[in-house]
Amino acid sequence: xTPASLPVDPFDxxxxxxxxxxxxxxxxxxxxxxxxxxxxxxxxxxxxxxxxPLDDDGYRAMxxxxxxxxxxxxxQQCDDFLALIGYRPLDARKDEGWDGFAALxxxxxxxxxxxxxxxxxxxxxxxxxRLGKYGLNQGASRVVLEKPIGRDLASANKINDDVGxxxxxxxxxxxxxxxxxxxxxxxxxxxxxxxxxxPLWNAxxxxxxxxxxxETLGLGRRAGYYDRAGALRDMVQNHMLQLLCxxxxxxxxxxxxxxxxxxxxxxxxxxxxxxxxxxxxxxxRGQYRAGASEGQSVxxxxxxxxxxxxxxxxxxxxxxxIGNWRWAGVPFYLRTGKRLPERVSEIVVAFKPVPHSIFxxxxxxxAQNKLVLRLQPDExxxxxxxxxxxxxxxxxxxxxxxxxxxxEAFGVQQPDAYERLILDVVRGNPTxxxxxxxxxxxxxWAGPILAAWAASNEPPRPYTAGSWGPSAxxxxxxxxxxxxxxxxx
Ligand code: BG6
Numbered sequence: 372x373t374p375a376s377l378p379v380d381p382f383d384x385x386x387x388x389x390x391x392x393x394x395x396x397x398x399x400x401x402x403x404x405x406x407x408x409x410x411x412x413x414x415x416x417x418x419x420x421x422x423x424p425l426d427d428d429g430y431r432a433m434x435x436x437x438x439x440x441x442x443x444x445x446x447q448q449c450d451d452f453l454a455l456i457g458y459r460p461l462d463a464r465k466d467e468g469w470d471g472f473a474a475l476x477x478x479x480x481x482x483x484x485x486x487x488x489x490x491x492x493x494x495x496x497x498x499x500x501r502l503g504k505y506g507l508n509q510g511a512s513r514v515v516l517e518k519p520i521g522r523d524l525a526s527a528n529k530i531n532d533d534v535g536x537x538x539x540x541x542x543x544x545x546x547x548x549x550x551x552x553x554x555x556x557x558x559x560x561x562x563x564x565x566x567x568x569x570p571l572w573n574a575x576x577x578x579x580x581x582x583x584x585x586e587t588l589g590l591g592r593r594a595g596y597y598d599r600a601g602a603l604r605d606m607v608q609n610h611m612l613q614l615l616c617x618x619x620x621x622x623x624x625x626x627x628x629x630x631x632x633x634x635x636x637x638x639x640x641x642x643x644x645x646x647x648x649x650x651x652x653x654x655x656r657g658q659y660r661a662g663a664s665e666g667q668s669v670x671x672x673x674x675x676x677x678x679x680x681x682x683x684x685x686x687x688x689x690x691x692x693i694g695n696w697r698w699a700g701v702p703f704y705l706r707t708g709k710r711l712p713e714r715v716s717e718i719v720v721a722f723k724p725v726p727h728s729i730f731x732x733x734x735x736x737x738a739q740n741k742l743v744l745r746l747q748p749d750e751x752x753x754x755x756x757x758x759x760x761x762x763x764x765x766x767x768x769x770x771x772x773x774x775x776x777x778x779e780a781f782g783v784q785q786p787d788a789y790e791r792l793i794l795d796v797v798r799g800n801p802t803x804x805x806x807x808x809x810x811x812x813x814x815x816w817a818g819p820i821l822a823a824w825a826a827s828n829e830p831p832r833p834y835t836a837g838s839w840g841p842s843a844x845x846x847x848x849x850x851x852x853x854x855x856x857x858x859x860x
Contacts, residue, residue, distance in 0.1 A: 379412070391489055395437040397787065400441065403449070410794060411611060418762070420433075420461050427456070460649075463498045480510065483510075487793075488514065499533065502537060519609065531811075548792060551791045552791040553786070558718070580701065589669060597683070602707055608814065636721055639815075656829075657687075657831050657844070658671075659671055659685050686841065688706040688847050706844060751777050752775050753773065840847050
């Protein structure tokens with residue numbers, strides 16, 4: 372069995388956008404956890420880069436704050452970790468300071484180099500050009516691109532072309548952190564490590580699939596980015612399509628990066644188009660109004676934008692179909708939104724009913740078998756089955772889950788997705804990263820939806836913060852005689 376955590380080779384990880392939200396909230400804590408787990412060797416360095424005029428100590432203080440309780444609980448390890456950290460103020464669009472930065476990186480020529488671009492995509496090209504110009508792409512160098520890669524197919528192609536002038540495709544890691552989530556990888560284990568599911572995994576036995584990624588958070592401090600993006604670009608084009616691919620792909624011949632990515636690509640290319648002809652029937656977009664979230668009153672989206680006008684969607688529900696033999700006629704219902712009643716991400720695979728019921732009268736209705744993969748919170752798997760209600764008396768049927776919570780079953784805290792993915796970059800394993808052609812195929816499908824919405828001139832439908840989105844999202848699935856899954860189904 373592969374050991375849980377082997378140390379990786381020494382690396383220099385440069386985080387562009389090192390003072391930004393993602394770096395502070397996710398990347399640096401993830402690195403600290405891997406450090407505490409013994410996977411990061413002392414010869415490694417983590418260098419934050421941003422425009423703020425900080426020095427190494429100022430940045431270390433910021434990182435210590437970001438680590439919060441983890442730092443106070445493990446003071447010695449925190450000090451040792453901070454000793455690996457440095458900072459360089461740099462402007463991606465100006466040459467000033469880049470010579471010194473190149474000299475700093477050059478001090479450890481044998482370290483693997485990872486340039487993590489945790490910035491707005493508009494800066495990707497400037498950063499990569501300067502990394503090229505200052506000779507930093509040397510030896511084992513890799514570049515990590517955070518999503519979104521562009522805002523449509525043309526801009527994604529431009530970014531990929533420009534980055535590609537400096538870094539080869541094999542050096543380019545397009546991160547989609549949903550692929551690093553434990554349950555997503557468990558989908559591979561469940562589907563391809565068990566003989567049980569695969570024979571049923573097709574249109575003959577599966578009625579439909581639901582993928583929900585619900586958040587309670589609102590816009591927060593991300594107005595600048597989010598209002599230009601919206602839920603389709605922010606969540607559907609990447610995270611949700613990647614989840615759909617993991618459910619729908621054919622068994623790859625192996626777990627080698629290209630074997631997996633080839634199969635995902637085929638799914639993306641087989642998605643049936645949604646465009647001006649059918650977007651009104653197959654999609655619902657919404658925008659939250661004031662309401663309540665987690666017991667507190669919260670403002671509406673437009674209020675958070677300081678009363679600005681916007682037709683950006685904060686909610687999307689849609690019905691996708693994959694035009695191939697395995698999935699013909701099986702709807703994939705996708706739903707995501709901000710300010711929904713709870714934070715929950717799950718994939719529901721609903722099987723067809725039994726062909727004939729031998730049960731009659733008052734024994735209870737037969738419900739569909741469902742396999743529910745919970746990504747967060749409480750990662751786990753539930754298989755909903757029909758059983759006999761225990762006890763004496765007549766035969767009564769009950770629908771209950773075989774319920775495996777990973778935390779309870781294994782007693783371990785699940786690592787954050789970024790912990791796995793950052794170390795995969797260092798190890799040079801791109802299996803869980805998006806290849807260029809996948810990003811393009813995802814935009815080819817998402818672009819016509821955005822175009823149809825723009826052409827319709829219809830504003831997004833309002834929904835109250837703390838509700839499950841506009842009522843049209845319920846109608847979207849109920850029209851087909853189905854309902855969104857609830858955990859007590
Ligand atoms: C990010 C989106 O990619 O994923 C955010 O830009 C979203 O809008 C986040 O909140 C959700 O990630 P997670 O891991 O918290 O579900």
